[in-house]
Amino acid sequence: MHYFSLQSLYVIVNSSDHLKGIPTSSSNIQIDPTTTNILPIVESAHKWFQKDLPSSTDLKQWSADMLDRELHHLSHWSSLDAQGWRDFVNKTIAKLDPPMSRTKNFTFFELGVGVGAVSRQILLNYPHSNGIGVDVVHDTVELARSILPSDRMKLYTVSSIQYSMINDNTIDHIIGPGVICYFPSLMLIADLFKELSRIAKPNASMSFTMIPYDEDGKSSCELVIPTSFWYENSISNLGLREPFFLLSYHAISNNFETLPLDSSNHSKETPTSSSNSQTGSTTTNILPIVESAHKWFQKDLPSSTDLKQWTADMLDRELHHLSHWASFDAQGWRDFVNKTIAKLDPPMSQTKNFTFFELGVGVGAVSRQILLNYPHSNGIGVDVVHDTVELARSILPSDRMKLYTVSSIQYSMINDNTIDHIIGSGVICYFPSLMLIADLFKELSRIAKPNASMCFTVIPYDEDGKSSCELVIPTSFWFENSISNLGLRVTNLQNMSDWNLSHSHHRYFVNLRKEKSG
Numbered sequence: 083m084h085y086f087s088l089q090s091l092y093v094i095v096n097s098s099d100h101l102k103g104i105p106t107s108s109s110n111i112q113i114d115p116t117t118t119n120i121l122p123i124v125e126s127a128h129k130w131f132q133k134d135l136p137s138s139t140d141l142k143q144w145s146a147d148m149l150d151r152e153l154h155h156l157s158h159w160s161s162l163d164a165q166g167w168r169d170f171v172n173k174t175i176a177k178l179d180p181p182m183s184r185t186k187n188f189t190f191f192e193l194g195v196g197v198g199a200v201s202r203q204i205l206l207n208y209p210h211s212n213g214i215g216v217d218v219v220h221d222t223v224e225l226a227r228s229i230l231p232s233d234r235m236k237l238y239t240v241s242s243i244q245y246s247m248i249n250d251n252t253i254d255h256i257i258g259p260g261v262i263c264y265f266p267s268l269m270l271i272a273d274l275f276k277e278l279s280r281i282a283k284p285n286a287s288m289s290f291t292m293i294p295y296d297e298d299g300k301s302s303c304e305l306v307i308p309t310s311f312w313y314e315n316s317i318s319n320l321g322l323r324e325p326f327f328l329l330s331y332h333a334i335s336n337n338f339e340t341l342p343l344d345s346s347n348h349s350k351e352t353p354t355s356s357s358n359s360q361t362g363s364t365t366t367n368i369l370p371i372v373e374s375a376h377k378w379f380q381k382d383l384p385s386s387t388d389l390k391q392w393t394a395d396m397l398d399r400e401l402h403h404l405s406h407w408a409s410f411d412a413q414g415w416r417d418f419v420n421k422t423i424a425k426l427d428p429p430m431s432q433t434k435n436f437t438f439f440e441l442g443v444g445v446g447a448v449s450r451q452i453l454l455n456y457p458h459s460n461g462i463g464v465d466v467v468h469d470t471v472e473l474a475r476s477i478l479p480s481d482r483m484k485l486y487t488v489s490s491i492q493y494s495m496i497n498d499n500t501i502d503h504i505i506g507s508g509v510i511c512y513f514p515s516l517m518l519i520a521d522l523f524k525e526l527s528r529i530a531k532p533n534a535s536m537c538f539t540v541i542p543y544d545e546d547g548k549s550s551c552e553l554v555i556p557t558s559f560w561f562e563n564s565i566s567n568l569g570l571r572v573t574n575l576q577n578m579s580d581w582n583l584s585h586s587h588h589r590y591f592v593n594l595r596k597e598k599s600g
Contacts, residue, residue, distance in 0.1 A: 547588030
C-alpha cells in the first residue's frame, strides 16, 4: 500500500528579503512556551507518528545498512527502499535555489525532523552541512538524537512555532517533507512562515513537499492546502519570492512533475469604480476579485433603461440568467432561492421585520425573490461589479433595498450588530485566497446581530467543482479558529449534489450562526 498521495505538491520558495524586528534569544536548550494553537498538531502527530517505535537503545544497535533501509519506515515512508529513499530526498532538495553546497559550510533547518531520516541523508551527502531539527513528537526526536551526530545536528522537541533557540538570519535552507499538512489551519501555517522568514538568511531557500491540494490527497493529513495559498499576501509580504516551483508528485513512479499553474492572477491590481452610494475603501488584496468578476459577470448585460421595461413575468424567467444561473426556469430559480435560505437558523420571518445582507448581489435576482416572499424584509446588497449593481438598482424598490458598489471588504455604511441574515450565493469562491475570506468574516461578524444566521452556497470542495471560480474552499475551513473565534458556529454543512443542478456537483453549502454575546 502506498502512503504517498498521488495528488500532493512540492513547493520551493526563495527568500530575497526577510521579516525584521522580532526579538529572539540564542540557546541550545529548548524552552519555548507552549502555545495552545499548536496543540492540535501535537495530538494528530502523536496518533500517527508514535506507532511501533523502537527504543533509542535498540536503534543505536542498527548498522549503517539497516539505517539506510529501515530508518525512514519509522516515519511512515514505508513504500521506499534504500535507493528510493535517497532518490526522494535528493528530489526534495533538487530545486532549492540557491542549492545546498558540497564545498561551503551551510546550516539547514528541518521542520518535522521525526526520527532524522531526511537530515541523516543531508548530513551524509553534504560534509560541510550542519542542521537544526524540530518536531512535536518527543519520542521521535529522542530517536533522531540517538543516531545523528550531536556536533553537527541540534534537535529540539517543540510545542510552539516560536523557535527562540535560533537567531535571526542564520539559516541557509529550510525543508519540511510531508509536515505542514498536519497543521490544523492555514492561519497557523501563515504564522509559521513569519517565524521561518525570521530565522532565514536573505536569499535562503525553502522546500516543502507532500502537500495535498484536494481531498483525494489528504490521506492522514489534517489539511488541504490550495496552491493559491503560496501566492497570498501572508506569504509574499514576508519577502518570500520567486524562483518558485509547484510540482506534482507521483508515488508509483517516484517522480515530480511541474504543475501548469499561473500565478499572475494573484498579483494584478485593477482600479474599480464606485456607485454614488457610500463604498468601502479600496484594498489591494480585494482587486483580483474585481478583475475576475468583471470578466465573468459583465458579459451581455442589458442597459438599465431596457431592464426597466421588463414585465414581472420576464423578470421571473430571465433576470437570474444575467448572473449566469442559466440552467433555471422561473420555478427552478424560486426553488433554488428557497433551498438556499431553507436551513437558516434562525429562519427568515413571514410576520416580523428583519434586515438581510446579500454579498455579491449582482443584478438582484436573489434579493428580489426574498423581497417578494417576505413582505417584512429589508435588504442591503453589495457587489464589486458596478454595472450589475446599477441593474439591480433599476428594478429593486429603493425604500426596501440599499445597494452599493464596493471595492473592499470593509462595509462602513453598515452599523455594528444590525443584520439578521447574511447570504452569499455562489460568490465567495471568487475571492483569491482563504486568508481574505477569513478577513471578510471578521467584517460579517461585525455587522451581524447576535444570533444572526448566514448561508453560503455553491462552494467548490475540489478542483472538479471550481468551474469559473478562483478558489477551492475545503470544508475544514469553517471549523478553523479564524471562523470560530469570531463567535460563528456551523449549523449545517451539506453536499449540493442532491440538488440535481448542473453546477452543484463537487460543491456544498454551509450555514452559520453568530452566537449571542455574553
